Amino acid sequence: MMSLGRLTPDEITKRCAEPERRGDIVVCAQRPDEFRMPSTGESDPESRQALDDGRLHAPDVAGGGIFRGKATMGFGAVTVPYMIDLSSIPEAPEGSDADRIARGEMRAD
Template sequence: MIVSDAPALADGKEAPDASDSRIARGLLSTPAVTSERQRAKNCGKPGSDGEIVVCAQDDSQFRALSSAEADPKSPQALDDGRLHAPDFSGGSCEGEFGCITGGWAPPPVYMIDLKAIPEPPPGSDADKVAKGQMRAR
């Protein structure tokens, strides 16, 4: 917003009032937050030219952190409607509810069909071991 004291007659409107210009300049130069010292100095005193002075204490020291501020990776912090990449560097979730771990396979199960094994030839070492005539090595 640009405020000028010069009359704006070229567009067919009348010149702005000097007080309007002063108020606009004051709004543009007003800081968003006043310092603690300035607030203490002006609080409780009536303003000049009918200004309204609003005083409030700074309660930021009494505020608790929100869930998103306390834990940026919490479901409340991540539920902002944006897509988030998965976190693969978070370590193990072992022992947590719903944890699915990977990186290992169960030991293999060997299935042996004993009926498919042929009978040992007569007189062989396998035949002698089966009949108890020879000890297995």
């Protein structure tokens, strides 16, 4: 009648299609996965139904309606700063405005 061991889905389908004896009535069920729709918790793990499992979850401090995706616009490139070699600038001539400003005798307005 039935052999011991594991039945594969193909063997079960074959048994349902071909009864062992003539006149036998064989009742077989459809595969449950064939017509099954995924639950909301499976299709959207962040949904309210998925998170309502009785366990504590970290709060969402951003709140609803806050965009959490990848940035859609950048600000561009940063301009390169000018590099000035101050050692190549000559000393101010004595008595010039630059010399007096350097010694604090005159304000640079």
